Amino acid sequence: MEKNKPVIAISGSTGFVGTNLRKFLSAQNIPIISLSRKKQKPLKSEKTLVFSDVGNIQKIQCDALVHLIGTGAQTISSDYESVNVEQTQKIINLCKKSKIKKIIYISGLGVSDNATFGYFISKLKAELLIKESGLDYTILRASYIVGNDDPLTQNLTNQIKNGVILVPGSGSYRLQPISVGDVCRVILESVRNKNLSNKTVDLVGPKTISFANYVRKFVRGKKAKIKKIPLEQAYFDALNHPENALYGIDDLNIMVGDFTSSHHVLEKLSGIKLKTPEIL
Numbered sequence: 001m002e003k004n005k006p007v008i009a010i011s012g013s014t015g016f017v018g019t020n021l022r023k024f025l026s027a028q029n030i031p032i033i034s035l036s037r038k039k040q041k042p043l044k045s046e047k048t049l050v051f052s053d054v055g056n057i058q059k060i061q062c063d064a065l066v067h068l069i070g071t072g073a074q075t076i077s078s079d080y081e082s083v084n085v086e087q088t089q090k091i092i093n094l095c096k097k098s099k100i101k102k103i104i105y106i107s108g109l110g111v112s113d114n115a116t117f118g119y120f121i122s123k124l125k126a127e128l129l130i131k132e133s134g135l136d137y138t139i140l141r142a143s144y145i146v147g148n149d150d151p152l153t154q155n156l157t158n159q160i161k162n163g164v165i166l167v168p169g170s171g172s173y174r175l176q177p178i179s180v181g182d183v184c185r186v187i188l189e190s191v192r193n194k195n196l197s198n199k200t201v202d203l204v205g206p207k208t209i210s211f212a213n214y215v216r217k218f219v220r221g222k223k224a225k226i227k228k229i230p231l232e233q234a235y236f237d238a239l240n241h242p243e244n245a246l247y248g249i250d251d252l253n254i255m256v257g258d259f260t261s262s263h264h265v266l267e268k269l270s271g272i273k274l275k276t277p278e279i280l
Contacts, residue, residue, distance in 0.1 A: 006191050009033040009060055009100070011091055012068030013048075014040060016150055017106065017183060021066065022046060024184035033062050055090040064102035064191040067091045072119060072151075073248045080122035088126040092133045102136045104190045109143040109176070109202055110259035119250040127200065138190035140183075142203040143259070146277050147180035156215065159246060160224040166246055167226060168234035171212025173258040178205035179277045189270045196269050202261035206274045211255060217279055231256065 008025060012018045013034035025032050026043035034040065034048045035057070042048050051057050054069070069091070071083040088105070095103055111123045130137045144152055159165045183203065190196045209217075215226055234252055237245040247255070263274055 005030055006063035007031040007033065007061065008188075008191060009035060009062040009065040010068060011035045011054065011065065011087075012070065014038065015068055016147075017145060017180060018066075018068045020147060020180045021068075021184050021187060024181070025188070028188075030188075031062075033060055035060075053090075054087060054094065057094055059098045060094070060100070061098065062100055064104060065091065065095055065100050066104045066106075066187055068106055070106070070123075072250060074118065080118050081125075084119075084122035085125045085129070088129050092129060092135065095135055096133070100135075102138075102191060103130060103133075104138045104140065104187055105130055106203070107139050107141045107200075108254070109141045109204060109261060110254065110257050111141055117250060117253050119253070136197055138196045138198075139200040140186065140190070140203040141200065141261075142183070143176040143178055143205065143261075145180050145183050145203075146177045146279065150180065153218075155246065156218050160219070160222055163223065164225050164227050165215050165219060166234070167212055167215055167228045168247060168252060169228070169231040169256065171215070171228060172210050173256050174208045174210055174260050175214055175255075176204040176208045176260045176263075177214075177277045177280065178203055178263075179275055182272065182274050185272050186266065186270050189272060193270060195271075199269065201266055201269060202263075203266065204261045204263050205277060205280075206263045207276050207280050208260050209280055214279070 010018050013022055013036050022032055022043055026045055029045050032046040034046055036048055036050055039050055040048055069087045071078055074080055107123045107127055111120050115121045115124050127139050156165055234247055238249045267274055
């Protein structure tokens with residue numbers, strides 16, 4: 001193993017952040033072990049370990065594991081407890097069996113001991129499991145992570161196809177987007193940098209913007225109208241017609257929660273000068 005070239009495992013490696021992280025690490029010739037439920041073409045310096053249940057993986061050899069498995073919406077077969085909490089415990093068990101000392105976990109901005117709704121409660125439970133595991137950890141509480149084909153961009157792009165983007169309520173609640181490129185840099189620093197050892201840090205960009213203004217910037221130059229709808233209607237649709245709703249219950253909870261933070265803490269600990277996402 002080369003000095004300053006840690007071997008990094010990634011769970012949830014086929015998602016938006018996982019895919020970008022793999023490309024980022026591969027470009028730097030950093031060895032990667034991707035944990036995935038489906039086969040994928042390996043990148044340079046990458047090995048893929050396909051599994052049906054992460055709990056059945058016996059052992060892997062790496063220096064750190066980036067835990068990205070998670071869900072932001074519930075169904076009967078895939079709820080927050082079984083995915084966000086139980087999968088985290090399985091990842092912790094894998095780290096201990098494999099003697100992996102470092103875990104990096106993506107949580108959510110706004111998660112706290114005062115959490116009252118399902119998604120945040122599950123993320124808090126996962127955080128506590130990690131903190132009590134005895135592993136060296138970095139927990140990154142993420143705002144909206146943006147880049148090509150991120151979930152928010154996908155949502156708004158699909159709405160544009162119908163000619164209208166809906167803004168629940170006033171749209172004055174704020175986002176603090178961070179670019180996926182900066183997220184990848186922070187994750188690597190979390191492996192290398194002792195300043196981020198056993199820390200819980202808000203993963204936020206340098207600028208805040210209201211959701212209404214974000215949508216205006218997104219729509220610029222595109223053929224689509226912006227329509228505000230009452231919050232009551234947005235929540236009604238999410239509760240009663242979830243298969244067609246443009247925003248889920250916890251999407252709305254997070255949006256109207258108006259969660260923001262100081263990016264200076266992240267910059268100081270990581271030594272990274274964060275960039276303003278292009279859309280802003």
